[in-house]
Amino acid sequence: MATVPTQSLQPAAQPSHPAPAKRRHHVWRWVAGVLVVLLALFGGLSWYVSGRIGSGALASNPATYQPVYDDVQITAVTPTTVTLAKGPDVADNFEAPAIYGLAWAGGNGHIGLPTVNADGTVTRPLAIESGTAPTAGAMAAVDRAYWFGIPSTWAADATSPTVRTAYGVVISGNPAWFFASPTGDNSTVAIVVHGRNGTRLDGLRFVDVARRAGVASLVISYRNDTGSPADPSGRLQYGQTEWRDLDAAVTWAKDNGATRVVLVGQSMGGAIVAAFLENSSQKQDVKGVVLDAPMLSLDDVVTYGSRAALPGGIAVPMPALKAAEQIATWRYGIDWAATDYLDDTSWVRVPTLVLQGAKDPTVPLSVATDLKSAQPDLVTLQVFPTAMHVESWNADRETYTQVVRGFLEGVRSS
Structure with missing residues (x-):
């Protein structure tokens, strides 16, 4: 009987690629989804931060001369x-080892320097300048400006000149205080430029020292200040437009x-001074510069x-x-390179x-040290270990007082 040859039955060959390909397809869809979410989060965060730049660093919110009792x-x-x-x-x-002005309703x-208590309060020496004594429970304002008005002992030296500006007005358009030298020699004048959203009261601490050095002071306002015209942009420009108001003040002096x-720039006032020295035809009349916590790089400050x-x-x-800075350029027209006064000193x-x-x-301290490194022969840097802005x-x-007075006396005798 003939036998039929048998064939060994082998399992059907399985495809080697389709399933992994399907799995890879799912993986790439998952990766793409994650990337879309991350990009959306990145874009949303960058937009949010650019808005914070606009509402913070660039916003014009001028301070008033009336204290607000909520500190x-x-x-x-x-x-x-x-x-x-x-x-x-x-x-x-609040706990800083420094002296401040304190104002309350009625005085x-x-x-003075604080003692920090276990319950989170601080106890400080108090010297009443005017009005009635405060009472427990009252709200109060704390101000680094120290004085809430021109000290009465300076009043005889203080006047309010009219400074003509590019707007065609003023000082009651750009109000200023002029403090004559107690010596009667007004040939050296320090022009004090306060910082971002500040007031002329911020300049009185410098005037206190200038008077001791026999130097007259002109404490100015500029566009966007309380009582001054607004900048056409409605925002702070870190010297790019404000320097023209300083230019008018130099002309008046x-x-x-x-x-x-002598130009004195506090905080953003330092950027205004730098922009004046970059742009003004009167820069040769400046014989000395004092910069106090100067904002010489908007990018550094924002970072x-x-x-x-x-x-x-x-x-x-x-x-x-x-990315937020680039968005802020588009949203607010800020020129980051123009507000960097450290790239070319x-x-x-x-x-x-x-x-x-x-x-x-x-x-940051690096702003001051970078300027010192760039101009070591002209810049003297004095760091105060415990000082805030x-x-x-x-x-x-x-x-x-010792450092600033010595500097001013050197300029006055030059």
């Missing part, structure tokens, strides 16, 4: 001390007998402030920050004194 609450008062608790608008300097005075001008700019004190990732042509607090939460005078009035 602290007075919890106890003795004839020589006051105990303070944090209020709704308390500043970073104002000066407070020269027309009224000044032969030597420094981004360390804890997100809710919960979270830092802004650097790629998102740089050729505007530094005369002796320049830089005062900088090491505890400054607004302007534009508070070197408050943190160490004696050293500030």
Whole structure:
């Protein structure tokens, strides 16, 4: 009987690629979805941060000369001390080892170095300057400007000149205070430019020292200030337009007998001074410069402030920050290169004194050290180890007075 050869049955060959290909397809769809979400989050974060730049660094919110009593609450008062608790608008300097002005409904005075109490309050020495004594429970304002008006002992030296500006007005268009030298020699005039959204009151601490040095002072306002015309942009320009108001003030000083001008820039006022020295035809009349916590690089200031700019004190990732700056350029017209006065420091042509607090939460110390490194022969840097933003005078009035007075006396005798 014939036998039929048997064939060994092999399992059907399985396809080697289709299933993995299907799995890879799902993986790539998942990756693409994640990327879309991440890009959306990145774009949303960058847009949000650009808005924070617009509402913060670029926003014109001019301060007023009337104190707002919401910084602290007075919890106890003795004839020589006051105990303070944090209020709704308390500043970073609540516990700072520095002296400040304190104002309450019915009076104002000066407070000294703090004792920090276990319950979170601070007790500071109190000297009443005017009005009635404060009472426990009252709300109060704390101000680094120290004085809430021109000290009565200076009043005889203070006048309000009219400075003609590019707007065609004024000083009651751009109000200014002129303090004649107590010596009667007004040939050297220090022109004081306050910082971002500040007031002329901020300049009085410098005037206190200038008077001791026999130097006259012109404390100016500029566009966007309370009582001054607004900048056409409606925003702060970090010197790009404000320098013209300083230019008008220099003209006024020269027309009224000044032969030597010292420019004094506090915070954003430092950027205004730098822009003047870059652009003005009167730069040769400047014989000295004093910069106090100067904002000489808007990018550096924004980067420094981004360390804890997100809710919960979270830092802004650097790629998102740089994207936000580009968006801010489109949204607000800011020219980041033009507001960087450290990339080209050729505007530094005369002796320049830089005062900088090491505890400054607004302007990094690197701004001052970079300027010193760029112009070592012209820049003198004085660092105040415990000082916060534009508070070197408050943190160490004696050293500030000694250093600034010596600088001014050197310019006056030159």
